[in-house]
Each structure stands twice: as structure tokens, then as C-alpha cells.
Amino acid sequence: MRITKISLLMISLLISFFIGASTQYSSAMVKKSYQYGNIIMQNNASENGSGTVVFRHWTHRGKYTCRLCHVDLEFAQVAGESEITEDDNQSGRYCGTCHNGKGAFSIKLCTSCHAKDTAQLKQTLKKDKKAFYTFQKTMPRAMYGNKIDWMQAEQEGLIKPKDKLPGISLAQKNFVTNQRNEPLEPKLSGLPGIIFSHSKHVAWNGCGMCHPEPFKLENGATDISMQQIIDGNLCGRCHGTVAFQVNDCALCHSEPVSL
Numbered sequence: 257m258r259i260t261k262i263s264l265l266m267i268s269l270l271i272s273f274f275i276g277a278s279t280q281y282s283s284a285m286v287k288k289s290y291q292y293g294n295i296i297m298q299n300n301a302s303e304n305g306s307g308t309v310v311f312r313h314w315t316h317r318g319k320y321t322c323r324l325c326h327v328d329l330e331f332a333q334v335a336g337e338s339e340i341t342e343d344d345n346q347s348g349r350y351c352g353t354c355h356n357g358k359g360a361f362s363i364k365l366c367t368s369c370h371a372k373d374t375a376q377l378k379q380t381l382k383k384d385k386k387a388f389y390t391f392q393k394t395m396p397r398a399m400y401g402n403k404i405d406w407m408q409a410e411q412e413g414l415i416k417p418k419d420k421l422p423g424i425s426l427a428q429k430n431f432v433t434n435q436r437n438e439p440l441e442p443k444l445s446g447l448p449g450i451i452f453s454h455s456k457h458v459a460w461n462g463c464g465m466c467h468p469e470p471f472k473l474e475n476g477a478t479d480i481s482m483q484q485i486i487d488g489n490l491c492g493r494c495h496g497t498v499a500f501q502v503n504d505c506a507l508c509h510s511e512p513v514s515l
């Protein structure tokens with residue numbers, strides 16, 4: 257896990273190249289840590305903002321694994337794609353699975369999720385900002401994204417994400433495990449190589465968040481490039497939206513370089 261000075265120099269040169277190449281990348285860079293991973297849901301909101309729902313990953317991801325929501329509960333991994341209806345929620349799907357007045361506030365408390373108008377939405381966002389920074393102080397810190405080192409927090413037992421809900425998730429013993437590391441060599445010599453750790457990802461993501469889409473179940477069969485990642489595909493589906501950001505080059509490009 258050591259990076260030579262020369263490769264850091266090269267990486268910073270490349271950063272400026274990629275910032276130029278992608279506007280999405282630069283907008284991801286300016287997101288504040290309390291906004292990172294927030295999904296503003298407005299599929300059915302009216303023009304004055306009424307109906308808007310803010311879903312916050314930071315309040316949920318310490319309690320549940322990504323897999324639980326994105327595989328078992330079938331939330332889409334792309335904002336706006338789940339097509340959640342009031343009916344779904346009331347019959348105990350999507351948000352309504354947990355928001356039933358037992359583990360979490362009831363789905364009947366409409367205004368706990370739906371803003372009345374833009375003014376109220378702004379007020380809520382301000383209140384969350386305070387709550388976020390209070391929470392952030394209790395967590396190990398990172399450079400980008402929420403500026404929280406979520407993996408460290410999990411390792412230290414500060415958070416214990418649940419991976420199943422009774423009656424919904426398959427029994428744990430039915431899960432396949434995969435402890436393998438997959439080395440990925442960038443198509444540019446001199447750049448630090450990447451080790452993709454299955455064991456570290458599986459703790460959060462199970463298998464179904466990555467296989468068979470977007471990654472084929474055969475090494476080298478998926479054409480991975482940095483541009484696709486910056487555009488929000490492949491690794492960039494999570495790294496840049498919810499998991500640590502693409503800015504953190506050295507977290508992925510971590511192999512020592514032989515020049």
C-alpha cells in the first residue's frame with residue numbers, strides 16, 4: 257500500500273486532465289460532505305416542491321448493508337429509477353418495509369418524508385446539516401465524500417449494518433462467499449495497479465449489486481476504463497455517489513509502481 261512520489265505527481269497531472277474531461281466529475285467534487293449520498297426524490301413533486309422526499313444514505317448506511325436495500329428490497333442503484341408509489345409504501349414495500357412504526361417512524365407520518373413546499377424543504381436540509389456534522393464528529397475521518405471512513409467505522413464496531421430482515425432476506429447460510437482479490441492493471445504503464453478486494457466489498461454489497469451486471473463473472477471480460485468510472489458506470493456507480501469518491505485516486509491505485 258505504498259505510493260511513490262513520482263506516481264503521485266503523475267496522478268495529480270491526470271486529475272487535471274480528467275476534471276477537464278468531465279463536468280459530472282467536477283460537480284461531484286464540490287458536493288459538501290453532508291450532502292454526499294443524499295438522493296432528492298422528485299418524480300411526483302409539484303412545481304412548488306411539495307411532495308419532494310430526501311433520502312439520506314448517511315443516516316441509513318450505518319444501520320443496513322447496501323445489499324439489504326438494493327438487492328432484497330429492490331431499490332434501484334440509479335436515482336429516480338425505483339418508481340416508488342404510495343401504494344407500494346403502504347403495503348410494506350420499499351420505504352414502507354421498515355417505516356412501519358416499529359424500527360422506524362411510521363409511513364403514516366407523511367410530512368416526515370414529504371416536504372410541504374420549497375421553504376420547508378430548505379428548513380429540513382438546514383436541520384440535517386447540523387445533525388450530520390454532529391454525527392460526523394463521532395466517526396473516523398476520510399478525505400472525500402461524507403469525509404467519514406465507513407470501512408474503519410465498521411471494523412471498529414462503531415456501526416453494525418444489518419444484512420437481513422426477517423421474512424424478507426434469505427437465510428445467511430444460503431449466501432455464497434468470495435474472498436478473492438482481483439488485480440486490475442490500468443492500461444497506462446507507470447500508473448499504480450488496483451486491487452479489487454471481494455471480501456471488503458462483499459461485506460457491504462453481497463454479490464447481486466455487481467454480478468452479472470455491471471461486472472461479468474469472468475476476469476477481464478468487462479472492459480473497465482477510468483472514463484466510464486468518472487461517468488458513473490462500473491465502479492463509478494457507487495464510487496462518486498455513495499462510497500468514497502473518484503478523487504481519492506490512491507485508494508484504488510494503491511499498488512507500488514515499478515518504473
Ligand code: HEC
Nearest residue numbers: 316320321322325331333334335336337338493494497498
Ligand atoms: C435503507 C436503504 C438503503 C441503503 C442501506 C443503501 N441504499 Fe443506496 N439507495 C437507496 C435509495 C432509496 C436510493 C434512491 C433510489 C431511487 O431514487 O429510485 C438509493 C440510491 C443509490 C444509488 C444511486 C445514486 C445516484 O446518484 O444515482 C447508488 C449507487 C447506491 N444507492 C449505492 C448504495 C451503496 C453503495 C450503499 C451501501 C454503502 C447503499 N446504497 C445503501 C436506498 C439504500
Ligand code: HEC
Nearest residue numbers: 309310311312315320350351353354355359360361368369
Ligand atoms: C431497511 C430499513 C429502512 C428502509 C428501507 C428505509 N428506512 Fe428510513 N430509516 C430507517 C431507520 C431505522 C431510521 C431511524 C429511526 C427513525 O428515524 O425512525 C430511518 C430514518 C429515516 C429518516 C429520518 C432521518 C433522516 O434521514 O432524515 C427519514 C427522513 C427516512 N428514514 C426516510 C426514508 C425514505 C424516504 C425511505 C425510502 C426511500 C427509507 N427511509 C427507507 C430504516 C429504513
Ligand code: HEC
Nearest residue numbers: 297298299300309340341342343351355363364365366369
Ligand atoms: C418513509 C418516507 C415516506 C413517508 C412517511 C411517506 N411517503 Fe409518500 N413517498 C415516499 C417516496 C420515497 C416516494 C417516491 C418519490 C419519488 O419517486 O420521487 C413517495 C411517493 C408518494 C406519492 C406519489 C406516488 C403515487 O403513488 O402517486 C404520493 C401521492 C405519496 N407518496 C403520498 C404519501 C402520503 C399521503 C403519505 C402519508 C400517509 C406518505 N406518502 C408518506 C416516501 C414516503
Ligand code: HEC
Nearest residue numbers: 432433434438457461462463466471473474475476477478
Ligand atoms: C462491488 C462489486 C462486486 C461485488 C459485490 C462482487 N464482485 Fe465479483 N467481481 C467484481 C469485479 C470488479 C471482478 C473482476 C472483473 C474483471 O476483471 O473484469 C469480479 C470477478 C468475479 C469473478 C470472476 C473471477 C475469475 O476468475 O474470472 C467471480 C467468479 C466473482 N467475481 C464472484 C463473486 C461472488 C460469488 C460475489 C459475492 C460473494 C461477488 N463476486 C461480489 C466485482 C464484484
Ligand code: HEC
Nearest residue numbers: 406407452453456460461465490491493494499500507508
Ligand atoms: C455496488 C457498489 C460498489 C461498486 C460497484 C464498487 N464499489 Fe468499491 N466500495 C464500495 C463500498 C460501499 C465501499 C466501502 C467504503 C466506502 O463506502 O467508501 C468500497 C470500498 C472500496 C475500496 C477500499 C477497500 C480497501 O481495500 O481499503 C476500494 C479500493 C474499492 N472499493 C475499489 C473499487 C473498484 C476498483 C471497483 C470497480 C472494479 C469498485 N470498488 C466497485 C462500493 C462499491
Ligand code: HEC
Nearest residue numbers: 270271440441442443480481482483491495502504505508
Ligand atoms: C474506485 C476506484 C478508482 C479510483 C478512485 C480511481 N481509479 Fe483510475 N482506474 C480504476 C480502474 C478499475 C481502472 C481500469 C483498470 C483496467 O484497465 O482494467 C482505472 C484506470 C485508470 C487509468 C488508465 C486509463 C484508463 O482510462 O483505463 C488512469 C490513467 C487512471 N485510472 C487514473 C486515475 C486518476 C487520476 C484517479 C483520481 C482522480 C483515479 N484513476 C481514481 C479505478 C479507480
